[in-house]
Amino acid sequence: MTCFYRVKKRLNSDGNGDLPLHSTFFCFTFRLLMTTERILLIDDDTDDQLFFTDAVGDINPGIICEIAGHGLEGLKKLQSGSLPDVIFLDLNMPIMNGFDFLEKFRENEDWKNVPVVIYSTSNQQCDMERAQQLGAQAFLTKPSSMQELHSSLERLLNFDFSEISQQITIF
């Protein structure tokens, strides 16, 4: 049995009186991100890149978003430039996928302190477990609304312990 922590917060309902949305992601460990100035996004999907950078821009236009199209490109960027404060990592990518990236990533001592958040279409627990085993810190399933994405990112980037709403067990 694996322990994940579910972070849940109610968003404000929109003017139409629809049911408020819940924004959820899973945290594997408590890793406080004090401030985020630089993000590396590793994702091959150009639409998702757009959504992501847009949402981050709304939260804090000062954050620098670097983009890599697959795992190998991600590794190269880490080797060449300055380290990001957090990496957002997709799983399904050509050339080198997210899991393979993680295997290579954790071999490097210099990168140990950079938290990795999985940013994937998957909602499957087996993927979450595998990501956790490979050293990821959190798992965010790509939502279908900008509101949800905004909310999740906001909290991930300024993680607040008090927001832990429940410890749940996933098999």
Next chain:
Amino acid sequence: MILIVDDRPENIFALKSILERHQFEVDTAESGEEALKKVLNNSYSLIILDVQMPDMDGFEVAEMILGHSKSKDTPIIFLSAISKEKQFITKGYKSGGMDYITKPVDPDILLLKVKSMYELSEQKAELKRIQQSLLREIETRKQAEAELAASNELLEQRVEERTLELLKKNRELELSNSELQQFAWVISHDLKEPIRKIMTFTDMVSNKYFTDNEAAKNDFNRIIKASERMSTLIRDLLDFSRISIPSRFEETPLDMIVTEVIYDVENQIEQTGAIITKTDLPTIEAVPSQMRQVFQNLISNSLKFTNPGVVPVISISCDFTDEADINAPASEQGKYCRVIFTDNGIGFDEQYLDKIFMVFQRLSHNNAYEGTGIGLAIAKKSIEKHNGIITARSQPEKGTTFVILLPVKQEQLKQEIA
């Protein structure tokens, strides 16, 4: 016909008249030789044979008559003098067709003997006829048996052929089913992505470029709502197609799962003011994700199909039973866990009990209640995969009770089946 054999014509005449007066047909012979000739050419019911004849001894004649197959069963009455008695006995003639009468012949006694011998002869003939017909019948019966055996064998052969055919068809169906499921999985999986993009981009455009345009935002919202319905349908289809994938049974604390599901719908609970109560649920061998799905479906349905103006009340309880029967009596150490799930919602007419568990079958016709109609089908498929049973009792507007029977241990069942 009776044959009288005597060398003295006057004796023949006397016997003949007695017999003919009593309606017997009579033939005569005056010597052993003549008698034999006549026997060869005719069949007689009885021969009256004088023992004292010049050329041939009556016994010799009798021997020859009996030796001949055609006449071997003919009864013979010897006309003898008393002194010949002992000879008659010692010669030991076979088959009861022998008698004697002494000279001078008493007509009454003669008649008695003739009649009884005659009857005996007739009876023998009748017996023989019956025997023949019985033998014939046995033959036909034997033949019929043989034919039956042959057609039986043919039948068995056909049955074997059909069974092989059925097995083959079964394998083909299994293959095609598995292909269809893969197909459904791939389609659902690949349809999810574009829908997500549609929803997210629409949301983005709406909020980014039409922030103050309520009318536009409303229209965009409709796109999003329609896409959400599509997304839910695809998700349900995906879930349905996933259930058949082989998965491992493991220790599953139902209590924890139901608690989490309740927590997940916290929103809806608050909005509707619903009250959910549950007793402690046990740990059973199951596929956790599928159990979660089942309870998610049931709770979500109960929160959705509510009577307007009525606070939804859901209660979940359980006991154990020894048999795989919904109505079995409770038993503390039972092999099966029986979960009873009751709500006070709109209920349904029990004549549609089978329908509600079928894919895409929805009972409400006016679209007042949203849904894809797959939820219960998914629940049923999951429960059946766990070798369990699910059914429901209900009355329109009076709420519904779902009863689920699940084996506590899965391995044990496998052993029992083996």
